[in-house]
Amino acid sequence: MTETTPTPRVHKLDERLDSETVAKIVAEYEAGGSSESIGALFCLSKRSVIKILREAGIKVRYPRMTEAELRRATMLYNSGSSLVGVGNRLGREHSTVYKALKRARVRMRDTHGR
Incomplete structure (x- = not known):
């Protein structure tokens, strides 16, 4: 019986991806x-895609929340949901x-119970 040694997985992006x-x-x-969609297409995380874009000198877009999302986020947060919970609900x-929420001047709860 012959054992094969597994090929080590390369984690560094610059070693994994060609030009x-x-x-x-x-x-x-x-x-x-x-x-996010590009990450899915190339089997990469969203964070890895952003890193690749920045290293290539590309200005990364930061889409802001729409007015409808902001209204929903405000309602959810004011009804007691955490920021993580609101984020999960809105994707x-x-x-x-x-x-x-800070830009919209929503009063933020004290996260440390003070």
């Missing part, structure tokens, strides 16, 4: 694709929800 793949990622993004990061 042609990076160019395709940049082209997809410049054509209007979201970092947004909790930090995005926090920034949007």
Whole structure:
């Protein structure tokens, strides 16, 4: 019985992706694709796509919440949901929800119980 040693998995993006793949990622993004959809297309995380774009000198878009999302986020937050809970319901990061609520001058709860 012969044992085969598993091939080590390469984690570093610059070792995993060739310049042609990076160019395709940049082209997809410049054509209007979201970092999340591009990540799914290339089996990468959203964070990895953003890192690749920044390293390629591309300005990354930060889509703000729509007025409808902001109204819903305000209602959910004011009814007691956490920022993480609101983000999960809206498909947004909790930090995005926090920034949007702060910009809208929503009174934020004390997270440390003081």
